[in-house]
Amino acid sequence: MGDRRVSLAVTPMNAEICDNGETCPARNVEIRDLARGLSGALFVSLPLLFTMEMWEIARTIPAPVLLVFLGVSLCFNRLFIEFAGYRCTDWQRSKWWDALVTMGIGLVASVLTLAVAGLIYPNLAFNSIVRLVALETIPTSMGAAVAINQLGGGDSGKDSGDLPFSTDMTVILGTLLGGFLFAFNVAPTIETKVITLQQDWWLISATFLLSVAVAYVTVHLAQFAERDMSKRKIITSELLETAISYIAAFLISMLLLWTFGYGTPLDPLEVWLPQTIVLAYATALGGAAGRIVL
Incomplete structure (x- = not known):
């Protein structure tokens, strides 16, 4: 009998492959x-x-x-x-x-x-x-x-194609709508406050960094839909879009926490800021999904 060997074929990471015609x-x-x-x-x-x-x-x-x-x-x-x-x-x-x-x-x-x-x-x-x-x-x-x-169902490559808004405004609106809808699943609950009681400032900072990273990965690295930035006038880079979107998510989180009685900027910094950063994790993720859909 000949020498028969079974091997597992693995595509090298640097190999050129065809993906979606490219x-x-x-x-x-x-x-x-x-x-x-x-x-x-x-x-x-x-x-x-x-x-x-x-x-x-x-x-x-x-x-x-x-x-x-x-x-x-x-x-x-x-x-x-x-x-x-x-x-x-x-x-x-x-x-x-x-x-x-x-x-x-x-x-x-x-x-x-x-x-x-x-x-x-x-x-x-x-x-x-x-x-x-x-x-x-x-x-x-x-x-x-x-x-x-x-x-993956959005059509972000057609920024505001049939919408009465500029392409830049569509980014902001997608963040506001998606962030508000998704964060509403978390904001009324006590969990946000419970989590902040277990965190120190290092973990709060890590939550902020993870929120920004997840928002960037979801929209720009995962590539759920093609995105054409050439039509934009202001938000023309991925990092700028991520920064503006996180600020919008942060403000939405502040509004929701105030609405449900968990704190306002008039309270001490150590009361409202950690809760806002924790909730903004959810809001930023929802905002990223909103930008994909729109």
Whole structure:
């Protein structure tokens, strides 16, 4: 018998591949797809990451039940990917592998959010960390698996094509509408205040940086829709768009917290600023989704 060897073909990251009719390095497509998964994970599940009931259930849910849930979610992710997964090109798709990757993306999204929120920290019992991260990974991984369906339906390449607004105004309106709608799922709850009580200024600063990074990744790196900036007159760069959009998200968060009685700028700085930054994490993500849709 001849020497038969089984090898796993892996596309090198610097290999030139055809994606949507354009030739580009494979690493660019991989980064884009991972960004899509992370954005979808947070968009679908951020309210659950900010839910005290989830934190409490993680402490008491039996380990066998949690393991079964994780197994079921892996199978569900495989089914979600069958219809509209975070990857959209056949050349790179192994659907069970993609389902495993969505679990990893969900885990990363959960760890990042729970860490900056002060819900997991080095002195916390390892068993508690594993339970909380595992439980939150279930919805975040499903969000990653359906990222294209959740965020990929817009037509941003036609900035304000049929809208009575300038292309620059469309960016601002998309942020305001999407941010307000998404943050409204979090703003009335006590979780924002509870999270700030567990944070120090380092974690608050980390929340701010993560908010800006997520907003940038969702719109510019994930590439859910083509965007033509040549028609704009003022907001002509990705970084400027991200900065302006975060400021808008911050102001929306201040308004919502004032509306629901959690604080105003007339209160001491250490009362209103941390809560606004925490809520702006959700608002910035919603604003990014709004800009994609519009």
